[in-house]
Amino acid sequence: MIIKANTGTRPALRRTRTGTTPRPLRHRLGPAAVEEIPLHAGDGVRLGLTRVDSGERDRPAVLLLHGHTASADMFLLPETRNLVDVLLDDGYEPWLLDWRGSCRLPYNETGGKYTYDDVALYDIPAAVAHIRARIGADRPLFVVAHCIGSLTLSLSMTAGLVPGLAGVVSQGVFLTPKLAGRTSLRMTLAGELLKSRIDHIPVDFRKVGLWSKYTPLFALASRKADCPDPTCQILHNSAWGTGASLFAHENLTDATHDRLAELLGPAPLWILPHLRRIELARSVVRWDDTDHRYRALPPNALDAADHIDTPLLLLSGSENGLWLDSQKLCEQVLAHRQPQLDVTYREIPGYGHLDTFIGRGAALDVFGHILDFLGSRR
Numbered sequence: 145m146i147i148k149a150n151t152g153t154r155p156a157l158r159r160t161r162t163g164t165t166p167r168p169l170r171h172r173l174g175p176a177a178v179e180e181i182p183l184h185a186g187d188g189v190r191l192g193l194t195r196v197d198s199g200e201r202d203r204p205a206v207l208l209l210h211g212h213t214a215s216a217d218m219f220l221l222p223e224t225r226n227l228v229d230v231l232l233d234d235g236y237e238p239w240l241l242d243w244r245g246s247c248r249l250p251y252n253e254t255g256g257k258y259t260y261d262d263v264a265l266y267d268i269p270a271a272v273a274h275i276r277a278r279i280g281a282d283r284p285l286f287v288v289a290h291c292i293g294s295l296t297l298s299l300s301m302t303a304g305l306v307p308g309l310a311g312v313v314s315q316g317v318f319l320t321p322k323l324a325g326r327t328s329l330r331m332t333l334a335g336e337l338l339k340s341r342i343d344h345i346p347v348d349f350r351k352v353g354l355w356s357k358y359t360p361l362f363a364l365a366s367r368k369a370d371c372p373d374p375t376c377q378i379l380h381n382s383a384w385g386t387g388a389s390l391f392a393h394e395n396l397t398d399a400t401h402d403r404l405a406e407l408l409g410p411a412p413l414w415i416l417p418h419l420r421r422i423e424l425a426r427s428v429v430r431w432d433d434t435d436h437r438y439r440a441l442p443p444n445a446l447d448a449a450d451h452i453d454t455p456l457l458l459l460s461g462s463e464n465g466l467w468l469d470s471q472k473l474c475e476q477v478l479a480h481r482q483p484q485l486d487v488t489y490r491e492i493p494g495y496g497h498l499d500t501f502i503g504r505g506a507a508l509d510v511f512g513h514i515l516d517f518l519g520s521r522r
Contacts, residue, residue: 165182166250169194169216170406180194183271185262189256193274196239204285206285207272209268210241211245212292214247217407223400224397227288227514247407247409259418260292260296264296265438284522286309294314294317303440303441310522312454314456314457314458317467319445320446320470321422322469332420342357347375347411348405370393375405388465395494396503418431449481457513457514459510460489460490475487492510
């Protein structure tokens with residue numbers, strides 16, 4: 145049921161959707177192998193946590209963190225050999241968190257506003273605590289994180305909220321976010337010019353229609369686009385209007401390409417001030433400096449990087465059109481400022497950003513680096 149919010153004389157910007165359970169995952173695993181766990185964050189927000197049972201006990205656990213507007217579906221693509229497949233075959237137990245920015249969650253477009261402080265303080269520590277309670281102290285726990293999932297994890301780690309991880313694989317961005325100049329400029333303009341009219345930028349043109357307030361955004365994204373699909377245009381050619389690119393188009397299968405509107409959801413404009421502050425600082429910084437609850441987080445994660453107590457593998461596609469060479473920069477900065485840390489950087493030739501996980505050849509070109517890292521530290 146959809147209920148239009150009563151906002152007086154102004155048209156509603158947001159719609160309230162009922163329900164509490166996440167949208168079902170799409171996968172080819174047997175039903176008995178997938179355990180959906182109703183997890184609540186430390187502030188009471190309903191999250192999604194999924195455990196994939198291999199049928200064997202005492203396997204090392206691997207927590208997978210998606211990017212903002214994506215979901216755990218990105219690790220379970222049934223149309224290709226995915227990361228969960230590879231982890232199961234190599235002797236690991238995958239756990240998948242749908243944190244509050246997941247498009248699988250029923251409140252994705254309509255729930256309360258939040259910042260990345262909330263993800264770092266409440267969501268990720270809650271998932272890690274639950275997994276550790278289930279697997280016990282003797283089994284290692286790794287984390288593989290993508291994009292904003294990785295960025296917020298860096299804030300959790302430097303706050304000391306998830307100590308003792310066996311290893312962390314970060315894809316795309318970690319402690320030193322770096323965007324192209326035009327992306328940063330468009331992000332600022334979009335936040336200021338559109339905030340009074342819309343609060344999300346959609347990706348599924350079929351849902352908004354031709355004659356809508358979103359049409360100019362799709363029209364802008366279509367300029368010089370090679371693909372005729374409007375959803376692909378606003379993601380590959382524009383990254384929700386920022387002018388960046390989320391993947392190398394040729395790396396996707398037709399089936400994955402046709403599912404883009406399912407794999408990625410609308411981007412909230414109200415998160416842009418925090419993202420803008422992070423980008424300007426070239427570091428992951430805390431948003432809220434007045435609420436005492438967030439004092440557990442460091443004001444600047446890079447300045448607190450000495451609290452990191454786990455090996456790091458920093459991954460990035462050579463053609464990352466969103467975060468550019470943020471990961472290479474991170475490796476260089478940490479080598480200079482925190483030389484005692486165990487940090488490795490790997491660049492994947494011919495890959496962009498999201499396609500490092502959903503690309504047709506990711507199992508061959510990317511996942512081997514992840515398995516080598518995990519295997520050397522299990």
